[in-house]
Amino acid sequence: MAIAKPTIMPPDFARTPHIDQVGVEERASRFTKRSIKNESKENGLKLVLNMIDLTTLEGIDTDGKVKQLCYKAIHPHDALPDIPTVAAICVYPTMVKVAKKALGDSGVKVASVATAFPSGQAPKDIKIRDTKYAVNEGADEVDMVISRGKFHAGEYNFVFDEIAAIKEACGNARLKVILETGELGTFDKVRRASDIAMHAGADFIKTSTGKIQPAATMPVTLVMLEAIRDFYYKTGKMIGMKPAGGISKSKLALHYLVMVKEVLGEDWLTNEWFRFGASSLANDVLMQMVKLKTGQYQSANYFSVD
Amino acid sequence: MTICEICELKNNYGKNDKKSSLKVSENGLENKTSSKRLEVLKTYKIYIGGQFPRTESGRYYFPTNAAGKKLANVCLSSRKDFRDAVVKARGAVSGWSGRSAFNRSQILYRMAEMLEGRKAQFIEELILQDGTKAKAEKEVNLAIDRLIYYAGWCDKFQQLFSAVNPVATSHFNFSVPEPTGVVSIIAPQGDSLLGLVSVIAPVIAGGNTCIVLASETKPLCGVTFAEVLNSSDLPGGVVNILTGKPSELTSWFVDHMDVNATIYCEKDSETKKMIREKSATNLKRITFYDKINWTTEEGQSPYFIMDTQEIKTTWHPVENIAGAGGGY
Structure with missing residues (x-):
């Protein structure tokens, strides 16, 4: 069976738009200055909770730890x-x-993360097997990492082909492509990697693995959201966004929602199109919810460990 | 100095500046208008997590002394500042309580050393806040001595208040005091330095961290004391000092679920009632120091340390060796 040809020919990735760093940082800081009233805050917090990918990606993970986290996911x-x-x-x-x-x-x-997460330093066939294994085990979504080394070497076609191959291996599972922006260095490169990922078939683009600092920041997320917007205007196809790592406070999460709303619009304000990759954010959101309800500032002692 | 006065000074300064250009002497710059020099006034900021931020609310007030002289622009802290401080204080608990008692003792001693070095500034501030010179000197000396006193107690109170308990089963049973955690303190309104030191020192000597609301009417020493803390090897977040109105903040000091104990040093019975009620939500330990004269011997005692300690009792199984005659 012949592989379906992409309907839109990918552009020359060496010529993706340049990003005005000062402008992006200014714009991103504006989103943090919106006044959010209590009622909106309550709804916002619920939305944030509903958008969280509760994450545990440690060498010491055990079945018990994962089961505990799953229980928390269902019963926050x-x-x-x-x-x-x-x-x-x-x-x-x-x-x-x-x-x-x-x-x-x-x-x-x-x-499930796949493709030799978090470094991505493995041969293509192993990455594909890793992906197929995750999907066969029942993963609904696959979070892959791009080959940053190849990307920096300018081998954009390699990166593109790899993403396309993993997408194919995913079958029905949705594919999130982790750019690891902390290793990309400049906004120009973030934009270029975003464009490559989207054209190669990503359903989501994601900032970070959470293993490298800096992880998700508002400016870098803004650059990616704008890439999604431009891609949508060009192709009519919606792409999801997932900032991950470093978002542990509700207030910051609400700032992100403001940013999504003002850059992409309300269509993206569901967990189908926007996610937070986080572990400690959930408890902070819950504590804020209880604070809104009782008027008392809360203590982590009264919330489940995650 | 009122704003008008400052404006006037500024205007005059500008005029004189034009007339007399700066002359360079052998020693450096010589300014003919030096008598008209604008004093650089200190900004009294709050102390949270080892930093000196302004209040998040942007509000301020200006306490005055009896003569009606404005003391300074002082931060009118909000509940958000308190909340931020609790986060910092909570973060500092494990590090501070985990230090050796001897090391805490060294740091309290260092605080006394730093206070000694800045005696003059505190005396000046106390005089500005309606004190006489003799009283001010006495208060600063007492405050220094009090820090030394609690520095000495850091590594001694625990063995004094611990006990091995007689039990009827084959257990080795012992009790030790442990820090309760985060303590919120409404400091005494009078004795703005000595009172503050007398309530903070036993709390941190015992390994707790705290958030203190300094005297509303006499806040200068509280803020300057924060500068002493900041240069005393005391880790950030162990002591956090806010300025503002007890009438606004006390309820938040007691309401916060992440605060383990509250100390209140005033006599107001309505406030005490409120504190008793609100502290019930998470069973805070509450202590009222309303009858204590901080300038006397009764203002210092190891029992003040015990007011913010919890007793942990451990039952350790021991083998009952027949005939050995041992056991506690």
Whole structure:
């Protein structure tokens, strides 16, 4: 069977737009100055909770740890009625089966990192096998990393082909492409990597693995959101966005929502098109929710460990 | 100095400046208008997590002394500042309580050393806040001595208040005091330096961290004391000092779920009632120091340290060796 040709020919990636760093930073800082009233805040917090990919990606992960996290995903804080679940659990491929079983029919998705996460330093066939393994175990979403070394060497076609091959291996699973912006260096390169990923078939583009500092920042997310916007105008295809790493406070998460709303519009304000990759954000959101309800500042002692 | 006065000074300064150009002497710059020099006034900021931010609210107030002289523009802290301070204080608990008692003792001693070195500034501020010279000197000396006193207690109170308890089973049973965690303190309104030091020192000597609301009417020493803390090897976040109105902030000091104990040093019975009620939400330990004369011997005691300690009792199983006659 012949592989379907892309309907839009990919552009020359060496000629992607240049980004005005000062302008981007100025614009990103503006989003942090919106006044959010209590009622909007409450809804915003629920939305944030519902957009979280609750993540555990550690060498010491065990079945028990993953099960515990899955329980938390379904029951974030039982003392609060009417709160949503998180969007997904994000784990290593070997933990997918455990997570899938623990989540059952709760509607919470299982995302698996793949392709020799987090370095991405492995041959293509191993990356593809890694991906297929995760999908066969039941992953609904795959988070892949791009080959940053090849990208910096200017081998954009290599990066493009790799993403396309992984996309094919994903089958029905949605593909998130991690650019690892902390290793890309400039906004120009972030923009270029975003364009490559989207043209190669990414369903989501994601900032970071969470293993490299800096991880997600508002300016870098803004650059990627603008890439998504331009891609949408050009092709009519919606691409999701997932900032990951370093977002641990509700206030910051709300700033991100403001940014998404003002750059991409309300269509993106669902967990189908926007996610937060985070582990400690969920508890902070829950603490803010209880604060709104009771008027008392909360203590982490009264919330489950994640 | 009022704003008008400052403006006037500025205007005059400008005029004189034009008339007399700067003359360079052998020693450096010589300014003919030096008598009209604008004093550089100190900005009294709050102390959170080892930093000196302005209040997040942007509000300020100006306390005056009895003669009606404005003391300074002082931050009118908000509940958000308090909340930020609690986050910092909570973050500092494990590090501070995990230090050796001896090291805490060294740091408290260092605080006394630094205070000694800045005696003159504190005396000046106390006089500005309606003190006499003799009283001010006495208060600063007492404050220094009090720090030394608690520095000495850091590595001694624990063994004094610990106990090995007699039990009927084959257990080695012992109790030790441990720090309760984060303590919020409404400092005494009078004795603006000595009172502040007397309530902070036992709390941190015991390994707790704290957020203190300095005297509303006499806040200068509180802020300057923060500068002493900042240069005393005391880790950021162990002591956080806010300025502002107790009437606004006390309820937040007691309400916060992440605060383990509250100390209140005034007599107001309505406020005490409120503190008792609100502290029930997370069973805060509350202490009222409303009858204590900080200038006397009764103002210092190891029992003040015990007011913010929890007793942990451990039952350690021991083998009952027949005939050995041992056991506690």
